[in-house]
Amino acid sequence: MNEYRVQGLSCGGCALRLQQEIERLQHGEDAKLSFASGKLTVSSEISMDAVRKILRSDGASIIEPQAGEYGRSERHHHDGAEGHSHDHAHDHAHGHAHAHGSGMFGGALRTVAVAAILYAAALVADSYANQIYAVLLYAAAAIISGYTTFAKGLKNLLRLRFTMDTLMTIALVGAAAIGEWKEAAFVAILFGLNEYLEGLGMERARKSMDALLKATPKNALKLDNGRELMIPIDELRVGDTVRVKAGEMIPSDGIITEGSSEVNEAAITGESLPLDKQAGNEVYGGSINGSGMLHIRIEKAYVDSSLANILHLVEEAQETKTPTELFINRFAAYYTPGIMILAALVAAIPPLLFGKDWIASLYEGLSVLIVGCPCALILASPVAIVSGIARAARHGILVKGGVFLEQLGKLDTIAFDKTGTLTKGEPHVARTVEWDDQLLRIAGAIEQASSHPLAKAVMREVEARKTEIPAPQEIKTKAGSGVEASIDGSIYYLGNEKAMSHLQWTEEQLSAMEALKSEGLTLVIVADEHKALGLFGIQDEIRPESAGMIRSLHALGIKRTVMLTGDHERTAAKVAGEVGVTSYESSLLPQDKVERVKELGDKAAMIGDGMNDAPALAAASLGIAMGKGTASAVETADIVLMQDHIGKLPEAISIAKKVNRVIRINIGAALGLKLIALLLTIPGWLTLWIAVLSDMGATILVTLASLTLLIERRK
Template identity: 60%
Template sequence: MTEYRVKGLSCGNCARVLEHEIRQLEHGESATLSYNSGKLILDERVPLDKVKSILKSDRAYIEQPVQDSHEGHDHNSGAYDHEHSQGNKKIIGTLVASTVIYLAAIFMDGHSATSTVILLYLTATALSGYSTFLKGLKNLVRLRFNIDTLMTIALVGAVSIGQWKEATLVAILFGINELLEGLGMEKARRSMETLLKVAPKEATKLENGTETVVPIGTLIAGDLVLVKPGEKIPSDGTVISGKSSVNEAAITGESLPVEKAEGELVFGGSINNEGVLQIRIEKAYQDSSLAKILHLVEEAQETKTPTELFINRFAKYYTPLIMIIAGLVIVIPPLLFGGDWSDWLYQGLAVLIVGCPCALILSSPIAIVAGITRNARNGILVKGGVFLEQLGKLDTLAFDKTGTLTKGAPYVEKSVIYDESMFLAVAGAIEKSSTHPLAKAIMKHIATSGTSLKDADEIEAISGRGIIATYEGNKYWLGNEKSMEHLTIPRSVQDTIDQLKESGLTLVLVADEEKVLGMFGISDEIREESKSVIATLHKNGIRHTVMLTGDHQKTAEKVANAVGVTEYFGNLLPEEKVEKVKELATKGVVGMIGDGINDAPALASAQIGIAMGKGTDSAIETADVVLMQDHLGKLPDAIKVARRVNRIIRFNIGVSMGLKLIALLLTIPGWLTLWVAILSDMGATIFVTLVSLTILIQKRSESSPTA
């Protein structure tokens, strides 16, 4: 399949009709033409000359093939910008010339020969409306009824009854309308393309001590690259030498730099701030996190929401219906009520113009593209308009506990010491060589005490219990309660054990042959932002927050109370999490938030799956929405943007249909004029475009990182 950039698409409905015609060509059944992104995807076997001929019928044309993503997303963008700018200047020049001629005709009316004035009106009409007229005639021959067909019939009708002034005004205003409509959609597209330009294009490769500048598409895993201050890291990799701070905003949306040193992972597209880094490439660019993100963002533009699909289906029947209504307006009053044919022909032509579906069709796509772009800037990857719409409808959020509401790393929350001289020394000696997560938490705690550690001998792990080891000639036990069976535990110690367990802590006890030396109460540390995020979600209309975890019920209760979720369930197996999500889905629109790996079944069963991952492959591939940070801080913003998009789409539909209804009602007393008709359509189109573009406006405070 080959992608082409298509320029000159006049509206979403026109793009849909063109796509249908291209699909009728040999090998064209899989062709897709997106008005949102201005891209055409074709099978290589489709005859390109025939495709160009179909596009030409709608004044659209193929400008250039789209470059492969691994070669950078902005190749030829300078030429594109220049040509697009030149094309707009030409259209504006034509419209200005038409307006000047139109004003001259008005000024000369009554002072010059009628034929001269009519000639000026015709000239202005031809300049601003000739392309619409030609397209409309072709569509009329094919019985294809769209906006150009309606406008052509209206122009011909207006001229035929001698309404030169209004026919010219309609042509000029329609030209301005199309220009502004195109500029609005182009603004949304260019905003998206600016986002895609974060991809680096070249890298400094190190080979046998020699530096060579190469395209990033030639890099493979294992290559060494040198990244100097201010340069972009070419692909995902590991720092081999050097130390610097790195701006990862392209991946996470966070503007604060992250310190990187030897052995640490870096993301392609990140910007090296001050030091020189030598990096070993772990993935070719096309397999990197950034490339996957950009590819998914591009794909997101192509998906259509249920609202868009409904509007497209509605528009298919709407235009013929308007033509029928216009015909009835023209015929019924003169035939049944003795109306003047000329007056009602004029009213019918105005109805045709009111019936143009531009504003209705534009109600959704610009808002969707703007919403996806806005979230992507903040490191929130929404994989399509349908998921953006669902995100805005959420009323229930289900959270995994470990790694989502908590950090997923155990820490010692409380320690109880009965033997000051031996407890930490013995625990440290036994655990210092272990890689178990609980051992790491204990060692981190001991490190803060400054205890001097020695080595233990004869270390023996007892499955499901703990460790037995020898330290300075004596035998010691470290583990859970079961590992203490050789002791008779005093009631006071047992009460402490029971209290710590009751509070949801995991216990690690240390004992010698006669007594318990002390114990560690370990828990999974709650993320600092979890409580405030849950509170913000409740404030913003999420009525139900639920925590689902496989941990013990007491642990679940402790975390749930700390973060403020409305409900929690513990001791859940993966399949039980799925059942809970399905049960919640019967009561509302449910989103499931997890890490994208072990929560995959639950993510898939929710109406919308949300993964946290900071660029991990599994998170990007699993969920419908990905929070590219390693925290929940930007989740409320993502939902807020999605809800705003949904509100604006509903508002746009209401405005576009409302203005048309008001204009149509003016036909009853016979007050509808051609210029009022075009202004109602033009006003609605410009209004919905501008309102949709407000989604891209982001306050500085909203772009700041949230811990």
């Protein structure tokens, strides 16, 4: 498939009709033309000359081929001399589109302004009884403002294709034919202003989205045997080391090998505050180095990096049609012919049955045709969807399609994995019980060389207490139970209860152990050959934002929050109680989670981060993954929270609810204003300029309401 930028799309309805015409061409069945992004996707086998001809018939044209996919190594073929490399094509297409877009809309506004001045002059001439001059000025205003519409409409009329341009052309010619030059000029000016506002609204939404796509680094300073080589990021390979100076953009995902600095990851995670990074820490391509010099070992080629995937998925998200959009498109297919039939009845029935003047009835019929334009209705959803996706992305919430954004706003149930989602997925010591002052010293000596997660938790506790650690003489690992070590000539043991079978426990010790186990803690016991020195109660630390996030979800109208975990009952109960979910299920295998998620219904989402969560994410009506989770979870999910915590989930749902609310308002406004205008035909009050104003009013309301989604209050 090849992708192209298209300029001159005047409305959503026009884009839909052009797509349908391209689909009728040979090899055109998979064509997609998006009014939201101004992007055309067609088969590489299609005749581009035929495609260009169809676009030109409506005043649209291709401005530049666009690189096939963000974040993919595949390069798409483009016909003729228009082919460019990935970066050049992308930069040129975006720059040219923006420059031309600005010129196109500025030109349209100037045209309308000139026509308005001529119209004002005509009014003055008319008031002084200079009828000929007035007519000439009205005609000039109508021609200047309506020439493009008239040219497209005439072509469509000859093909018996009834678009808005066709309807406007009929109305303008009809008004002029009956001597209503003043009204013809006024209608032309209003329609020109309407088209300008409609295009400007979508362009504003597109630019907000394009701002997210500009965070693409172009080059990298590669270190090669002491030399510094400036190379395109496409040429970076896994294992390469790059130098990133203060203020520069990190070219791809990697690990810091030298240096320390604060790194701004806002473009990737939405985290507004810079994070301190040092050797050994992970960094993302697209994030900005603060004040220090960093050497970074590249862990992912750019095409597989976090930033490249975000850019690819955000662009892709603009192309998906929501259920509401699909319904509106189907509705418009019946609505437009229905309006045409109604217009014919309004024009013919009063003269035939009631003796009304034919000219007056024909005039009202033309007005009904204009009222029936579905453009504002078709525009009701895409501007809101693009604005919502852009706003979510600014917060580090990656929504992979408008359909998922709409669905997110309809949820009533959310299921959570426990480990790594509601908790950090990192064991920590929650309780320490000391029966001997040697506990920390011996525990540190035994665990210091171990990479086991529980050992790391114990070592963090030992180091936090600034304990001096001796070196062990010998260490033996006992599978499944613990470790035996020789320290300072004595034998010590560390492990679970099974590893302490040689001990005689006191009632006090047994009571202490039972209390920790009742809290859902895992026990790590330290002992010598005769007695226990103490123990550590370890648990997976609950994320500090989890409880507040659950409360916010309930406040937003989420009725059920369910925790699904493979952990045992005691731990599950403890975590569920602390975070405040409405229910939980424990000891679940991955396939069990899939079944539970399916039982939750079609207004439920699943959120997780691990490999074992991927099946449940796929099975859920909506899958939400943690951005730093496994690749399989992120790929499977419909929505990705790019930060390594779930605090942004309520924000995501709030944005989605606002988008759905705006779409409902837009549909109501578009249909409501048209209905009011149509009702004016009953007393005979509907005029051409009122018809245009009804469509114009709907367009303005729809556009402004959608663009409010981009506005955020400063906190």
